[in-house]
Amino acid sequence: MRTVLWDLDGTILDSEGLAKDGTRHGFLEILGRAPTADEFARLVGRPVRLVYRAWFGDELGQQVLDAGSKHYDAHVEEIVSYEGVHTVLQELKRLGYRQGIVSSKRREKIVRELVLNGMEALFDTVVGQQDTDMHKPYPDPLLLAVTRLGVTARDCVYIGDQPSDMEAARAAGMQSIAALWGEGDMARLRAVNPACCARKPDDVLDFLLGDSTMTASKGAL
Structure with a gap:
């Protein structure tokens, strides 16, 4: 992955x-x-x-x-990134991971906010609202990102804070990580069975690098 x-x-x-x-x-x-x-x-x-x-x-x-x-x-x-997220993004880039944004926001707004936070160079593709006719929880925007990156869905994981993010990932045939450090609600996200519930951004690295304690069956760290 x-x-x-x-x-x-x-x-x-x-x-x-x-x-x-x-x-x-x-x-x-x-x-x-x-x-x-x-x-x-x-x-x-x-x-x-x-x-x-x-x-x-x-x-x-x-x-x-x-x-x-x-x-x-x-x-x-005034918008800033959540504490620890920028560091995780940089570490994944250093480790050779390809990264993309898939959001229901319009693409030009996504890019503007990434630039304001010094993050634009960390991503290989950005999929926004206008890029697909169907939106999350449908898989279309995730599958478009996969196509643009030239990878397969099974080689991807999608990280989001809403049940619709987990549902879109499942429909696209990829694993999902529920982000609990921001707007994510544990009960609502656990109900849609993500592969991992991450309380803090560093937990994403633990999951990707093979920490088996991060599986949804064992709960969030």
Whole structure:
């Protein structure tokens, strides 16, 4: 297993708080109300543009998205990576692993945030929202990354913080690692049977380098 694919928000970058602030701002400015807890939950890990289109229609959905995006963009430089993640990415690069990003965020935004955090050179491919018609939990974006890298799914592992990440990995025929150091919830992620539940980024290295205690059957470290 020499290829590691990563989710971005809530896994590499601590961006979910700002994303929620942007969502709230867009709702308040255009709809005159805050999002409900259910609406927040249904947006996690999904392409916001497409969800808004389904909820509000093309024109109103775009207005809500634009207002929220403006707020997010004004504060994007405040986003940082989770402690320890950058070091793990660098170590995997040093060990010869190929790495990619597979996210429901638009590609240009992914690249901008990687550049701001000095991480762009660590990844061999970036798959964003516009690159596939179907999104997680469907396997399409993961399979596109596999194709671009010229590897097979069985040689990859996907790391993410949401059940949809684990489901997409399973559908693509690859193992998954549940990231618990950010937004990931142990109970929800264990329910979809990842190969490993990692409490901290260093646990990813333990799993990849063969520490058998990291298997999901024995729980998270």
